[in-house]
Amino acid sequence: xxxxxxxxxxxxxxxxxxxxxxxxxxxxxxxxxxxxxxxxxxxxxxxxxxxxxxxxxxxxxxxxxxxxxxxxxxxxxxxxxxxxxxxxxxxxxxxxxxxxxxxxxxxxxxxxxxxxxxxxxxxxxxxxxxxxxxxxxxxxxxxxxxxxxxxxxxxxxxxxxxxxxxxxxxxxxxxxxxxxxxxxxxxxxxxxxxxxxxxxxxxxxxxxxxxxxxxxxxxxxxxxxxxxxxxxxxxxxxxxxxxxxxxxxxxxxxxxxxxxxxxxxxxxxxxxxxxxxxxxxxxxxxxxxxxxxxxxxxxxxxxxxxxxxxxxxxxxxxxxxxxxxxxxxxxxxxxxxxxxxxxxxxxxxxxx
Numbered sequence: 001x002x003x004x005x006x007x008x009x010x011x012x013x014x015x016x017x018x019x020x021x022x023x024x025x026x027x028x029x030x031x032x033x034x035x036x037x038x039x040x041x042x043x044x045x046x047x048x049x050x051x052x053x054x055x056x057x058x059x060x061x062x063x064x065x066x067x068x069x070x071x072x073x074x075x076x077x078x079x080x081x082x083x084x085x086x087x088x089x090x091x092x093x094x095x096x097x098x099x100x101x102x103x104x105x106x107x108x109x110x111x112x113x114x115x116x117x118x119x120x121x122x123x124x125x126x127x128x129x130x131x132x133x134x135x136x137x138x139x140x141x142x143x144x145x146x147x148x149x150x151x152x153x154x155x156x157x158x159x160x161x162x163x164x165x166x167x168x169x170x171x172x173x174x175x176x177x178x179x180x181x182x183x184x185x186x187x188x189x190x191x192x193x194x195x196x197x198x199x200x201x202x203x204x205x206x207x208x209x210x211x212x213x214x215x216x217x218x219x220x221x222x223x224x225x226x227x228x229x230x231x232x233x234x235x236x237x238x239x240x241x242x243x244x245x246x247x248x249x250x251x252x253x254x255x256x257x258x259x260x261x262x263x264x265x266x267x268x269x270x271x272x273x274x275x276x277x278x279x280x281x282x283x284x285x286x287x288x289x290x291x292x293x294x295x296x297x298x299x300x301x302x303x304x305x306x307x308x309x310x311x312x313x314x315x316x317x318x319x320x321x322x323x324x325x326x327x328x329x330x331x332x333x334x335x336x337x338x339x340x341x342x343x344x345x346x347x348x349x350x351x352x
Contacts, residue, residue: 005041006289010297012329013338021343022297024264026286026305027200028346031208031215033178035201036282037309037346042204046287047187047197049261050082053140054210054227055176056193059168060147062223068150069099076230077237079143080259084240085114085134087122092237093133093142100146107132107141108159109191116240137191139237144169144193161186161194170194177206190262200285203267207283211257211269228257228269244299244323251319252312258302264288266298268306275311282309296340300324304342 006023013019025040035042057079066076075096083089097104111130114120123130132138144165148155153164160166174181177198185197211228213221231238235249238259245258248268255274260266268284275282284305288297304325306312312320329338 005044007040008343009040009286009288009301010340011343012340014329015338019338022264022288022290022292022301024286024288024297024301025200026284026301026344026346027204028282028284028305028309029201029204029208030280030282031205031212033201033205035204035349037348038201039286039344039346042201043199044287045185045197045199046265047185047189047195047261047263048203048267048285049189049195049263049265050137051203051259051261051265051267051285052173052196053082053259054080054231054257055173055206056140056169057143057227058176058220058223059172060143060150061226062172062220063147063150065143065147065150066226069096069146071096071099073226073230074234074237075099076226077234078139080227080231081139081238082136082245082260083139083237084116084119084243085136086116086119086240089139089237089240090133093138096139096142096146097133100142101149102142102145104131104133106145106155106158107135107138109135109137109141109193111135115243118241135191137189137193140193141191159193166194170196173206176209177202200287203285204283207257207267207269207285208281209283211271211283212281228271229254231257231259244302247320247323248302251316256311260298262291264290264292264298266302268302270309270311275309296327300327300340301342301344304344305346308346308348 008021009024010022011018025044027042028037114134147165148158179198179202189195210224213224232254235246239246248258257269270282272281292298326341328336
C-alpha cells in the first residue's frame with residue numbers, strides 16, 4: 001500500500017488546530033464491478049482480515065452445510081462473526097459443535113480475552129477459564145471444521161492452505177471478487193487461518209455480489225442469500241453488545257450487511273432497493289491505513305460514507321450517533337477540547 005495514495009479520512013482537533021489525521025482509501029462498487037464512488041486509491045491492495053468471514057463460510061453453505069447439520073440462521077450468522085465472547089455466543093458455538101461433531105479442542109484459533117467487558121468480569125468472578133470457544137473467530141473455525149467433518153476430510157490440518165477446505169474457500173473468494181487465484185495474496189490471520197489481500201475495489205465488488213447474487217449460479221445465489229439473511233436477522237451474533245457491525249445492522253433492519261476487520265478494515269454491503277426503490281446493491285470497502293488501533297475512525301468513516309450516499313434516514317443517523325460521524329473529544333475532566341470528524345468527500349461517478 002503506497003502511503004502517497006492514501007488521503008485524509010478522519011481528523012482530530014485540539015481547539016481549532018488539527019492535531020492528528022487518519023489516512024486511507026475507499027471503494028464503492030455495484031455487482032457488475034462498476035466503481036460508483038471512491039476516495040483516495042480505490043485499488044489499494046490490502047488484507048480483508050475478518051471482513052472476509054462471510055466468504056470463508058460461503059462454500060460450506062453452498063454445499064448445503066446448513067441443511068446437512070440442521071443449522072439455524074443464528075448459527076450461520078455466528079459462523080460469519082467476530083463475536084464478543086458473551087455467554088450467548090459461547091453457548092451457540094457449543095450448539096453448533098454438538099450438531100456437527102466438532103470438538104472444541106480441534107479449534108486452532110487459540111484464546112484471547114473476551115471482547116465484552118461485562119462477560120469478562122462475570123467470568124473472573126466465576127473463575128471461568130478462557131477457552132477457544134470464547135475466541136472471536138471460533139464460529140469461523142467451527143464452520144471450517146464442520147465442512148471437513150461433512151466431507152470426511154482430515155481435521156488436524158484444516159488451516160493448511162493446501163487443505164480442501166481452504167482451497168474451496170480461496171476458489172470461492174476469487175470468483176466472488178473477480179481476482180484470479182494467483183493474484184490473491186494469502187497471509188495468516190491473527191487466528192492462524194489463511195486470509196486474503198486484494199484491491200479495495202474487488203472487495204467492494206464481492207460484497208455487492210453477496211448482496212445481489214442474481215447473476216451467480218442458483219446454488220451460490222441461494223447460499224449468498226442464506227448468509228446475508230442470517231447476518232441481518234441475527235446481528236447480535238455477528239458482533240455483540242455495543243459493537244458497530246451489530247448496531248448498524250440492527251438500526252437498518254435488514255438493508256445492510258456489515259463486517260469489520262482488524263487493522264482498520266471495514267466492508268459493508270447494501271442490499272437492492274435499500275437506498276430507494278430500484279436502487280442497486282452496493283459494496284463498500286475501505287481501509288484506515290494506520291490500522292486504527294483504537295477503533296475510533298472506522299465506525300465514524302463508515303457512517304460518513306453512508307451519509308454521503310444518503311443511505312441512512314435522519315432517525316437512523318440519530319440512533320448511531322455514539323459512533324459518529326463527528327464526535328466531541330473530552331479530557332479526563334469531561335471538558336470538551338476538540339472534535340473527531342470526517343475529512344473526506346466521496347468522488348461520485350454519475351451513471352453513464
